[in-house]
Amino acid sequence: MxxxxxxxxxxxxxxxxxxxxxxxxxxxxxxxxxxxxxxxxxxxxxxxxxxxxxxxxxxxxxxxxxxxxxxxxxxxxxxxxxxxxxxxxxxxxxxxxxxxxxxxxxxxxxxxxxxxxxxxxxxxARGDSQPYQRALSAIDFSLCACSALAQAYQALPATAELHAVHVFEPGKGSPKQIEEQLQTQRGLIDQLMKDEAQKLPAEGPTLSHSVQQGGILRCLQENIRSREVDVLVLGSHGRSALSQALLGSLAQHFLHRAPCDVFVVR
Incomplete structure (x- = not known):
């Protein structure tokens, strides 16, 4: 690549x-x-x-x-x-x-x-120079986040695992309404990842994804720890105002407080 x-x-x-x-x-x-x-x-x-x-x-x-x-x-x-x-x-x-x-x-x-x-x-940020094996990508519906996922997929060796996580921050509503919102987000992300996977080369790292509820910064930090992530993949900004606010600030935060290597894609 x-x-x-x-x-x-x-x-x-x-x-x-x-x-x-x-x-x-x-x-x-x-x-x-x-x-x-x-x-x-x-x-x-x-x-x-x-x-x-x-x-x-x-x-x-x-x-x-x-x-x-x-x-x-x-x-x-x-x-x-x-x-x-x-x-x-x-x-x-x-x-x-x-x-x-x-x-x-x-x-x-x-x-x-x-x-x-x-x-x-x-x-x-890490001293290990072996090929990356565990990558985490922050995914939303922006072109920037999808581009970051695709570039990371092509940059990683075929033996690696690339997990995309979408963080859902619910608005106000009853528990039932919030659960319905969460299920809607999961359906949309499932379809997004299916569409993106079709654009990727057949040979590449193992690709998986999840939708998690909570604050995006805390969720990413927890995933980095629990998955023992080698490299965090971020888009530098998104196309929508919401994506720009989330991913733009995320990139800035992790570049200054990198818990692992950070791969930022425009």
């Missing part, structure tokens, strides 16, 4: 974890891998040379043969990353998650990249 993967490396240990995942995906999809580092123009030449040497070591240790290292300079690393994505024609951007504030992946920079990234974005 992927043809050219860009990994933005900031020299932290978490960046090497992201590089290992990017390398695994590059080998799985027979894709080209480019590693990008953005130098601070205010750094001394000595510090810049140390950075290049460290990047060379990481590339030699973790990346497949033929991978490319690009070192660029810029005051705003996020702008350089987005520029390189367009210049190289990449179809996946890989970043390492950061649980502490850092200039490269500060909240503002990460939000800017996620909002303007023209391709799928993978945020790596």
């Amino acid at each position: 992927f043809k050219h993967i860009l990994i933005a490396h900031d020299l932290r240990d978490t960046a090497d974890l992201a590089l290992r995942r990017a390398a695994q995906l590059a080998q799985q999809h027979n894709a080209k891998l480019t590693m990008l580092h953005v130098l601070d123009p205010n750094q001394s030449e000595q510090d810049q040379e140390k950075a290049r040497q460290a990047l060379d070591r990481s590339l030699s240790q973790y990346a497949p043969l033929g991978s490319e290292l690009r070192v660029r300079s810029g005051v705003k690393p996020s702008e350089v990353v987005l520029q390189q994505l367009n210049e190289l024609g990449c179809d996946l951007l890989v970043l390492g998650a950061h649980h502490q504030r850092h200039d490269f992946f500060s909240g503002t920079s990460l939000d800017r990249i996620a909002r303007r990234c023209p391709v799928a974005l993978l945020l790596v």
Whole structure:
């Protein structure tokens, strides 16, 4: 599926974890891998040379043969990353998650990249570099959510399991009315998943789905824990106002508080 993967490396240990995942995906999809580092123009030449040497070591240790290292300079690393994505024609951007504030992946920079990234974005929060085996996808009736499901299906190995969960948040009504609403949602999602499955390749991960009642954030967090999910799949926004409010805020939340790897699709 992927043809050219860009990994933005900031020299932290978490960046090497992201590089290992990017390398695994590059080998799985027979894709080209480019590693990008953005130098601070205010750094001394000595510090810049140390950075290049460290990047060379990481590339030699973790990346497949033929991978490319690009070192660029810029005051705003996020702008350089987005520029390189367009210049190289990449179809996946890989970043390492950061649980502490850092200039490269500060909240503002990460939000800017996620909002303007023209391709799928993978945020790596886990150290495991084995092929993904358990994926969870948040599904609703938006084109964006369906596109995210389809891209995840094609990105995962055939041995993986991809579970789509639709979270139903009932409105006011009697218990009987709420149960009727829930049954209606299940029928609609059953049909949606049947239609989407027909568009997917015959060979691929095992696909399943469920409709659950409650708050969407809590339901996703519980599923991540109970299913021991490797990667969470999200659409960055939806077509409808409701979907945009749910999935847009979800993507932002999980990118900043990633309990597992997060795959965000426009």
